[in-house]
Amino acid sequence: MTESSSPKPTTRRAFLRGAAAAGVGAAATSAAAATPDPLITEVQPWAQGFGDPVDETPYGLPIRFESDVIRRNVEWLTADTISSINFTPIHALDGTITPQGCAFERHHSGAIELAKEDYRLMINGLVDTPLVFTYADLERFPRENHVYFCECAANSGMEWAGAQLNGAQFTHGMIHNMEYTGVPLRTLLQEVGYQTAGKWVYVEGADASSNGRSIPMEKALDDVLVAFKANGEALRKEHGYPVRLVVPGWEGNMWIKWLRRIEVSDAPVESREETSKYTDVLEDGTARKWTWAMDAKSVITSPSPQSPITHGPGPLVISGLAWSGRGAITRVDVSTDGGKSWQIARLAKPGEKMALSRFYLDIDWDGSEMLLQARAMDDTGYVQPTKNQLREVRGLNSIYHNNGIQTWWVRTTGEAENVEVS
Amino acid sequence: PALAGDFGLGRPALPEEIAAWNLDVRPDGTGLPAGSGDVATGEAIFAERCASCHGDFAEGVGNWPKLAGGEGTLADPDPVKTVGSYWPYLSTTWDYINRSMPFGDAQSLEADEVYAITAYILYSNYLVDDDFVLSNETFGDVQMPNADGFIIDDRAETEYPKFTGEPCMQDCKDEVEITMRARVLDVTPQTEEDAATA
Numbered sequence: 001m002t003e004s005s006s007p008k009p010t011t012r013r014a015f016l017r018g019a020a021a022a023g024v025g026a027a028a029t030s031a032a033a034a035t036p037d038p039l040i041t042e043v044q045p046w047a048q049g050f051g052d053p054v055d056e057t058p059y060g061l062p063i064r065f066e067s068d069v070i071r072r073n074v075e076w077l078t079a080d081t082i083s084s085i086n087f088t089p090i091h092a093l094d095g096t097i098t099p100q101g102c103a104f105e106r107h108h109s110g111a112i113e114l115a116k117e118d119y120r121l122m123i124n125g126l127v128d129t130p131l132v133f134t135y136a137d138l139e140r141f142p143r144e145n146h147v148y149f150c151e152c153a154a155n156s157g158m159e160w161a162g163a164q165l166n167g168a169q170f171t172h173g174m175i176h177n178m179e180y181t182g183v184p185l186r187t188l189l190q191e192v193g194y195q196t197a198g199k200w201v202y203v204e205g206a207d208a209s210s211n212g213r214s215i216p217m218e219k220a221l222d223d224v225l226v227a228f229k230a231n232g233e234a235l236r237k238e239h240g241y242p243v244r245l246v247v248p249g250w251e252g253n254m255w256i257k258w259l260r261r262i263e264v265s266d267a268p269v270e271s272r273e274e275t276s277k278y279t280d281v282l283e284d285g286t287a288r289k290w291t292w293a294m295d296a297k298s299v300i301t302s303p304s305p306q307s308p309i310t311h312g313p314g315p316l317v318i319s320g321l322a323w324s325g326r327g328a329i330t331r332v333d334v335s336t337d338g339g340k341s342w343q344i345a346r347l348a349k350p351g352e353k354m355a356l357s358r359f360y361l362d363i364d365w366d367g368s369e370m371l372l373q374a375r376a377m378d379d380t381g382y383v384q385p386t387k388n389q390l391r392e393v394r395g396l397n398s399i400y401h402n403n404g405i406q407t408w409w410v411r412t413t414g415e416a417e418n419v420e421v422s
Numbered sequence: 423p424a425l426a427g428d429f430g431l432g433r434p435a436l437p438e439e440i441a442a443w444n445l446d447v448r449p450d451g452t453g454l455p456a457g458s459g460d461v462a463t464g465e466a467i468f469a470e471r472c473a474s475c476h477g478d479f480a481e482g483v484g485n486w487p488k489l490a491g492g493e494g495t496l497a498d499p500d501p502v503k504t505v506g507s508y509w510p511y512l513s514t515t516w517d518y519i520n521r522s523m524p525f526g527d528a529q530s531l532e533a534d535e536v537y538a539i540t541a542y543i544l545y546s547n548y549l550v551d552d553d554f555v556l557s558n559e560t561f562g563d564v565q566m567p568n569a570d571g572f573i574i575d576d577r578a579e580t581e582y583p584k585f586t587g588e589p590c591m592q593d594c595k596d597e598v599e600i601t602m603r604a605r606v607l608d609v610t611p612q613t614e615e616d617a618a619t620a
Contacts, residue, residue: 074611079475079485083525109522123432124440131432132439140431166604170611191429202446208528210521212446261443269446270511272518276503279572285496287508289572295581305604333589338598342591371598381586393581397501409600418604422597 061101068092071102072169077158082110083209085152087173090299091306094319095348096147096177096356100236103176106152106252108209111238114258119242121188121226125202125264128193135242138228141183141191146225146248147355149323151175151294153251153278156402159387163418167306171406171418172299177323177356180246182227185220189264198264202271203245206260213254214268215247219292223248226259249325249354250292251400253278283395294325296384297403298332298359298376309414313367318345322357324378329357331377336363338371338407338421339386345374370410371421387420447517451561454516458557459538461545467535468542471524480505480546490546496571506547510569512561516540 062069071086078084088104105111116135124130152174158164165171189201194217201220204212215224225246228235235241240257247254253273268274280288300320303309309316322329329351333342348358359374376384387404409419447453469478475486482488492502501507505515520536522528531539541556544564550556556564604610 072611076609079487109525109528122435122439122443124435124444130435130440132435133432137431141429162602162607163604164607164609166610187429191431204446208522208526212521263444263446265448267448267450269517270449270514271446272514272522275510275514275572276505276508276518281496281501281503283497285501285571287496287572288575288577291575291577293575293577295577333591340594340596340598342589342594371600375589377589380582382582383585383587383589385581385585389584393584396499409603419600420602422599422601 062099066092069102071104072173074158074165074170083108085154085174087169088176089169089306090173090175090301090321091168091304093301094358096321096358097231098176098178100176100178100231100233100239103178103236103239104152104174105238106174107207107238108211109207112207112258113237114206114241116242119206119260121243121259122261123188123192123264124261126195126198126266127189127264128195131192133188135228138183138226138243141187143181143183144225145179145181146223146246147177147179147352148246148248149175149177149294149325149354149356150246150252150255151297151323151325153253153291153294153400155252156297156404156406157399159404159418160391160398160402161396163420166418168299168301168304168406169306172297172321174252175321175323175356178230179232180225180227181229181232182225182243182246185224185226185245185262186222188226188262189220192264194264197266200265200268202261202263202265202269203254203256203259204261205240205256206258211253211256211273212269212271213256213273214271215254217264219247219250249294249327251278251294254292278400280394280398280400282398288398291401294323295401295403296322296324296326296329296376296378296382298322298329298374298384299406300334300372300374300408303372303410303414303416304408305416305418308416309365309410312414313365316363316365318361318363318372320345320359320374322351322359322374322376323355324351324376324380324382325354326382327379328353328355329376330379332357332359333375333377334359334361335373335375336370339373339405342375351379367412369412370408371419372408372410372416373405375405445517445521447513447520449511449513451513451558454513454558454561455533456558457533457537458555458560459534459536459541460555461538461541461550461552464538464540464542464545467531467539471531472539475525480543489543493547493567496568504547505543506549506567508568508571510566510572512540512544512564512566515543516561 069089069092073086085106119135121133155174204210227246243259245256302319322332332345334345335342345359345361351357390404408416410416477483480489492504492507495502537556544550
């Protein structure tokens with residue numbers, strides 16, 4: 001292995017914290033303790049006095065020791081923080097359900113406050129009767145529950161030209177995965193009596209950006225949900241309260257928040273968000289449009305740059321996420337040598353369609369350097385490509401839909417870095 | 423009258439309500455209201471309402487979007503994607519300005535003002551002369567340079583065949599070299615704690 005240049009003497013917080021913890025960990029896992037542990041031999045305050053009463057926290061936040069498990073933004077990515085993005089701390093999460101409070105946000109004119117009383121949903125266009133629904137109306141239609149991932153089309157987009165941001169949160173954190181409750185869009189389209197000439201629906205939000213997108217009728221009638229609950233409770237303001245669209249497997253931009261209007265039409269609108277944006281420039285200067293589905297993808301969340309190995313050699317849990325917008329994850333392979341050889345990882349449970357899957361590979365780390373990679377496969381037979389394989393087809397300027405294999409360089413110290421390999 | 427549901431929920435939308443929200447304009451001009459605006463009028467409105475972010479000549483200020491320029495750069499290493507160089511349809515420009523601009527004061531423009539601003543953006547992209555009047559009637563006369571620059575998602579043909587099948591598991595390559603490092607680039611945000619530690 002060669003280094004392209006020596007590292008700059010910049011942030012080393014995670015590294016230092018990791019190194020310190022590694023010392024403690026090494027002692028704790030040694031064969032025998034030299035002296036009795038005062039955390040055991042001395043009565044601790046929490047074992048003696050009271051904890052908080054039940055009326056302390058009507059709606060709780062995580063304990064303060066978890067204060068680094070938060071959304072982060074990257075200032076230089078956008079002109080301002082109103083039409084911008086932040087990132088889910090996937091490096092610190094486990095399982096598959098994203099806590100709503102740290103699930104990423106992407107707005108084009110900010111997170112608006114829209115009360116249920118002020119909410120209206122209009123369905124017009126090629127329908128027998130254009131209708132207006134209140135929020136209360138929507139709660140009277142038969143409901144369904146589904147778990148789906150919402151991945152921004154631009155997730156990993158900053159990495160097209162090479163390794164740039166140092167952490168899974170930043171390279172892969174424009175994603176969340178929630179259990180949604182809502183009404184199938186199909187049900188509402190049937191209620192207004194959509195006409196057979198209606199080949200498309202145009203969906204838009206109540207915010208100033210409107211974020212209008214065109215969706216083909218086949219998808220609208222298939223699995224799109226008009227959702228009002230996520231992970232058991234109302235949507236968060238920043239996720240579209242009180243109603244958003246859920247478009248399983250398709251790029252996050254189409255998951256219209258604060259959904260206010262659905263227009264049935266015989267042609268797509270070709271709105272700003274499907275012409276200027278969310279079109280993918282290829283090497284010859286032409287661009288793909290309507291690249292709706294998010295292809296199979298994975299990332300190792302730990303170890304990773306923000307989640308270094310802190311315990312020294314020995315048993316190590318390699319943990320990560322895999323997902324596909326085309327179906328269910330069937331297998332994830334993990335390499336520790338940069339793709340020379342692969343092992344089949346263990347899925348925590350069978351893959352579910354268009355939802356995050358958690359995978360693990362439990363290894364006995366000998367303390368040597370690793371080049372960690374994960375490779376997802378879905379039930380269509382698609383195998384997650386390398387970044388170079390994608391670049392061969394698309395060039396470097398697609399911005400969106402980067403599902404290439406990620407590499408983490410794990411050092412002997414346990415520190416990890418975002419790198420690209422040959 | 424096909425496929426009607428029978429929950430009896432919701433109530434009919436009134437024409438005034440549909441007119442208030444149904445603002446989208448399609449590539450063929452469907453949805454455009456009657457009205458017009460010329461380049462000179464557009465320049466004056468642009469200077470007042472748009473130029474602080476997008477520049478006097480629609481060239482963009484700082485990190486704000488460039489609306490003009492970039493002709494012929496789409497296959498370059500750093501393509502400049504503007505209304506003139508990239509956008510396929512004029513309808514999108516009118517529609518987006520009308521509904522979502524100015525940023526922070528959306529839906530404050532009259533239809534004639536949107537026509538005038540759109541005419542000025544076309545002029546800034548050297549697509550019309552300085553005496554051009556854009557209206558719902560002249561809308562169809564404007565040819566956008568990159569109208570044919572888009573193809574419908576072809577991943578099924580160009581990528582799926584390459585990216586399917588049983589992948590290599592052992593002895594997949596002889597050498598692996600690190601070719602690029604994020605830490606060398608050093609653009610990942612730091613917290614105050616990070617900065618104090620550094």
